[in-house]
Amino acid sequence: MSVEQPDMPELKIESGSGAETNVEPLKLGQRLREIRKNMQLTLEEASQKTGLARSTLSKIENEQISPTFTAVQKLAHGLNIDIPQLFAAPKNAMASGRRVLTRAGDGTSHPTSTYEHELLCTELANKRMIPFKTRVRARSFDDFSDWVRHEGEEFLLVLEGEVALYTEFYEPIALQEGDSMYYDANMGHGLISLSNQDALVLWVVAR
Amino acid sequence: MSVEQPDMPELKIESGSGAETNVEPLKLGQRLREIRKNMQLTLEEASQKTGLARSTLSKIENEQISPTFTAVQKLAHGLNIDIPQLFAAPKNAMASGRRVLTRAGDGTSHPTSTYEHELLCTELANKRMIPFKTRVRARSFDDFSDWVRHEGEEFLLVLEGEVALYTEFYEPIALQEGDSMYYDANMGHGLISLSNQDALVLWVVAR
DNA sequence: CAACAAAATTTCCTATAGGAAACTTAATTA
DNA sequence: TAATTAAGTTTCCTATAGGAAATTTTGTTG
Structure with a gap:
């Protein structure tokens, strides 16, 4: 099957976690100047379009x-650029590094009374998904004070143990190891362990 | 820990309403409050994480x-939130069903010579992620005719065995059970099993 | 309910962003 | 080259963001 071989260095074993290239700090001013230049606008013209003073634009660039946030909004609206574009590199969303490694156990931990989340990708700027491995501490739906609810979609895979997924609009459902669930995270949801051990699940959130 | 009960999940079955239309796009302050509440943080705790004063956070919310832009950056960094998320108007992508169950082994299978993909969510219309469990058959990079490369980002978690991830621009890297990787799928990539057994991985692609 | 504790808000002050106009630099033309 | 003009920058002042501490509100316990 082998045809043309891409550059393929020898296998190298690394030990740590994290991005494998350095992260560059975000330069908003530089970026805005770039955008304005590309539009062939003078500061004066940009000023008219945005309602911000020429001097202010100069200082920002x-x-x-x-x-301020309101100034950024005026800029985005006036120059017809969507705000996320200001925060992401022009072509590639993952500009700051194109792959990130997280070794088993090396994620950042966020413990609460009901869950213990281990974030599996520590450098999440501009990324579309948030993956984490979660130890489910809750044993009853009463353990939650309210539904968890947020923008986006979630994929859930049971790694160990047995859980019940509670969501709005549906009946709770029991899930065993290997079972998975895909749902709208705007719908209130919560997870409990059904055994007397904590359960372990993988969660991926798309924003 | 039981305090107040959200609406009773046991009794509720999908009613005819379905998708409540979202109201006005959330303002930044409301949005931040929501995020902070979801993280179960007090203003004081958020203050510690972000380096912004409690009072400032209150006023922003x-x-x-x-x-200021710098304040927004501190917020995003400290609370681990993606900045575009703050600006994006919440919209509901999962119009029809709001959750989909896939029991272990019930995914649809897509075997090739190098991989055996099991799609973990059969109803994928309009969804942002594609989750699948993959049996890695390949043992050498030569088994691939060329790089796999496509739009989007991928999250990879090793469920069983040991693999090596080959990507462009980087050296191949060995991954054991529990290790995970997040990368830009536009960058050529390929996975092989390092043992003489097939390896098992979870793959989630964001489009 | 009173008394307390914890969280959120408001006050007050300082630091800094935003705007008008003065100033400087760059580009063109005679 | 100087004169002219258009672009960009800096100055100076006012408006407002940010922080420390006081105050109010909310939640908990006797």
Whole structure:
């Protein structure tokens, strides 16, 4: 099956977790200047379009001031750029590094009374998914004060133990090891362990 | 820990309503409050994580001030939230059904010479992620005719065995059970099993 | 309910963003 | 080259964001 071989260095064993290239800090001013230049606008013209003073724009582009959120909104609206574009590199969403390694157990832990989340990708800027491995501590739906509910979709895979997924609009459902669930996270949801051991699940959230 | 009970899940079955239309796009302050509440953080704790004063956070959440760009960055970094998420209007992508169950082994199988994919969510219309469990048959990079490369991002978790992930621009890397990887799928990639057994991995692709 | 504790808000002050106009630099033309 | 003009920058002032501490609100316990 082998045809043309891409560059394929020898297998190297690494030990740590994390991004494998350095992360570059975000330069908002530089970026805005770039965008304005590409549109062939002078500061004066940009000023008209955005309603921000010429001087203010200059200072923002030269990173002499940090614009307020409202200023950023005016900029985005006036120049017809969507805000996420300001925060992501032009072509590639994963500009700061194209792959990130997380060794077993090396994720960052976020314990609560009901769950113990281990974030499996520590450098999440601009990424579309949030993966984490979760130890389910809750044993009863009463353990939650309210539904968990947020923008996005979730994929759930049971790694160990047995759980019950509670969601709005549906009846609770029992899930064994290997079972998986895909659902709308805007719908209230919560997970409990059905055995007397904590259960272990993989969760991936798409935003 | 039981305090107040959310609406009774046991009794509720999908009613005719289905998708409640979302109201106005959330304002930044409301959005942040929601996120913080979901993380179960007090203003004090959020203050510690972000480096912003408790009072400042309060004012931002109540929309009494417009945070500077730097403040927004501190917020995003400290609370581990993606900045575009703050600006995106919440919209409901999962119009029809709001959750889909796939029992262990019930996914649809897609065997090739190098991989055996089991799609973990059979009803994928309009969904943001594609989850599948894959048996890795390949033993050498030569088993592939060329890089696999496509739009989107991928999350990979090793469930069983030991694999090596080959990607462009980087050296191949060995992954044991529990290790995970997040990478840009536009970058050529391929997976092989390092033992003489097939390896088992979970793969989630965001489109 | 009173008394307390914890969280959130408001006050007050300082630091800094935003705007008008003065100033400087760059580009063109005579 | 100087004169002219358009672009960008800096100055100076006002408006407002950010932080420390006081105050109010909310939640808990006797």
